[in-house]
Amino acid sequence: MSSDLDLKAASPILKWAGGKGALLSQFAPHFPALGRYKRYFEPFLGGAAVFFHLQPAESFLYDLNPQLIEVYSVVRENVEELISALKIHHNDREYFYEIRAQQPNELTSIQRAARFIFLNRTCYNGLYRVNRQGQFNVPFGKYKNPTICDEQGLRLASSSLQQAHLEVADFEVVLGIAERDDLVYFDPPYEPLSPTSSFTSYTSDGFTSADQRRLADTFRTLDARGCLLMLSNSSAPLIYELYQDFHIHEINARRAINSKANGRGIIKELLITNFRASD
Numbered sequence: 001m002s003s004d005l006d007l008k009a010a011s012p013i014l015k016w017a018g019g020k021g022a023l024l025s026q027f028a029p030h031f032p033a034l035g036r037y038k039r040y041f042e043p044f045l046g047g048a049a050v051f052f053h054l055q056p057a058e059s060f061l062y063d064l065n066p067q068l069i070e071v072y073s074v075v076r077e078n079v080e081e082l083i084s085a086l087k088i089h090h091n092d093r094e095y096f097y098e099i100r101a102q103q104p105n106e107l108t109s110i111q112r113a114a115r116f117i118f119l120n121r122t123c124y125n126g127l128y129r130v131n132r133q134g135q136f137n138v139p140f141g142k143y144k145n146p147t148i149c150d151e152q153g154l155r156l157a158s159s160s161l162q163q164a165h166l167e168v169a170d171f172e173v174v175l176g177i178a179e180r181d182d183l184v185y186f187d188p189p190y191e192p193l194s195p196t197s198s199f200t201s202y203t204s205d206g207f208t209s210a211d212q213r214r215l216a217d218t219f220r221t222l223d224a225r226g227c228l229l230m231l232s233n234s235s236a237p238l239i240y241e242l243y244q245d246f247h248i249h250e251i252n253a254r255r256a257i258n259s260k261a262n263g264r265g266i267i268k269e270l271l272i273t274n275f276r277a278s279d
């Protein structure tokens with residue numbers, strides 16, 4: 001790990017729907033004190049805002065999106081080559097569609113990771129959406145001057161990831177590994193507040209109410225095992241019902257509101273824990 005890098009300053013390298021960066025100050029009172037937990041698990045990694053914030057010594061990070069996990073693996077293993085590959089890219093509409101049309105399997109892992117970061121930084125709202133054939137299909141974002149290659153940010157993220165185990169897996173993988181006193185933070189795709197507000201395009205598969213129940217079962221199993229658990233979700237009635245036996249904290253988030261085309265508003269989300277940080 002480089003000593004000249006301030007690890008505390010590491011932060012997400014991708015824009016990710018549902019990113020928790022803006023909510024960390026509201027989460028702060030609920031995190032367990034350092035030293036209270038052993039290892040850290042984050043099975044819905046996405047933009048990894050909580051991982052980068054906590055900087056745990058030993059961590060297990062999972063996501064169902066293989067392209068995303070590959071990006072973090074390349075950042076960890078080949079950050080200088082990745083930076084060189086990213087410098088080739090530039091923010092131009094025609095160029096964006098040329099890169100978007102590339103077949104990822106014809107690229108090296110470093111080129112693929114650079115392409116993913118480039119598309120993420122220059123596409124509309126940093127969304128990740130693929131069509132039925134698995135091809136990325138978000139349009140050009142029309143940003144004036146997006147940061148495509150944040151060298152310092154990538155090197156900080158690389159240092160933070162050195163001790164991390166990264167894997168493409170469904171969240172239930174934690175059942176086989178997490179032990180007493182490990183901390184697990186779950187940030188699943190949210191249960192929709194209304195049938196029309198569903199946003200399930202993180203992968204080509206949606207995350208259904210049945211998956212929310214499967215997740216609540218996983219939460220209960222790990223609770224019985226003595227793990228420290230935190231989970232984010234929407235304030236949908238199903239979530240209050242599934243986690244009624246645990247501590248439910250209400251969080252104010254600024255999110256895009258579906259009913260207003262491009263509007264953003266304050267919306268109530270939930271942070272559920274099975275412990276009190278003050279205990």
Ligand SMILES: C[S@@+](CC[C@H](N)C(=O)[O-])C[C@H]1O[C@@H](n2cnc3c(N)ncnc32)[C@H](O)[C@@H]1O
Pocket residue numbers: 016017018019020021043044045046047048049050062063064065169170171172187188189190202203207
């Ligand atoms: C709300 S996002 C996580 C946001 C992230 N915590 C952040 O701060 O940016 C949900 C993530 O869960 C992943 N995902 C969806 N279904 C999954 C499953 N069954 N198991 C593991 N990950 C899954 C998606 O690919 C997506 O990256």
